[in-house]
Amino acid sequence: MTVDETSSTKTLGASAKAVKKGASVLVLGTVDSATITAAQVIVQRGGDGGAAAAKAAGVIPFQQGTPSPSKSVGQIPDYTEGEGIIVSGTTAYKAVNAAQAIVPGGINDRVVKLSDGEYEVHNISVNWPHHVFVSKDFKVLGYE
Template sequence: MAGPSAGGATGIVDTTSTSGFTFSTATGVEVAVTEASSTKYKKGTHRASMRAVKEGASVLVLGTVDSATITATQVIVQPRGDGGVAAAEAAGVIPFKQGTPSPAKSVGQIADYTEGEGTIVSGAAADKAIKAAQAVVPGGINDRVVKLSNGEYEVHNISVNWPHHIFVSKNFKVLGYE
């Protein structure tokens, strides 16, 4: 990868400060969020302010990902959310464990592609693909979105042992993951 790209993650807020906050994903990954004056906030589907981000809140954060740090462009507070725990368990997300190989399994429709092909995208298309991926298989950090030659998207997932690739349709529905 050639540096930070559009990405995001879902989790529960641990701490807040004047410049950002930290949260834990459903698999226990610690994510640091840097906020900017241009960061947009929503609570559910309504506009909100940074004051909506409180310890214990469930959030979806979109922005530029560099390892386990997200420079937020959008923070969505999810009322009554569980930080993705139920969805991660239902999807069978496997937390990262050093030295444990990732299983060679897939769920649903997997695109026929070679890793490294396609075009890295950002903006609205990347945000929609990440929202779809995080709704179905949260727990990791999505660190890039690649538009494939057939118009579908591959959302790259890090910091979990499985799944590593999430395939999203042109209409932003999760097709499968591996």
């Protein structure tokens, strides 16, 4: 992914100078193909991009041509993928923050508010879990 910063991009967790190619960051912004225009860049601790925590959580890294396993953990809502309302701002940040705390290491390209008020955080850079479900009060319910 390429991250574009603007004059309004906010950097948290370290100075903007600390953000170099290969730095472990959480980027919130607008996605256009393989580029994110950053509204906020949060420098992650540990510097491994969450790799150790992701491995411990059972996250399966993306490998092209490898199908994702069909397994789930916790409570999975009755929903249809593609339905719901895409959310942004503070709400999306809270949902992504909750999801990354439990199943770190993914790139989240969208947060969708489901009809029951819960959220689906969509991972695009791991084979599993692809969807993390977060409650109205931003607690992870389950993932698949």
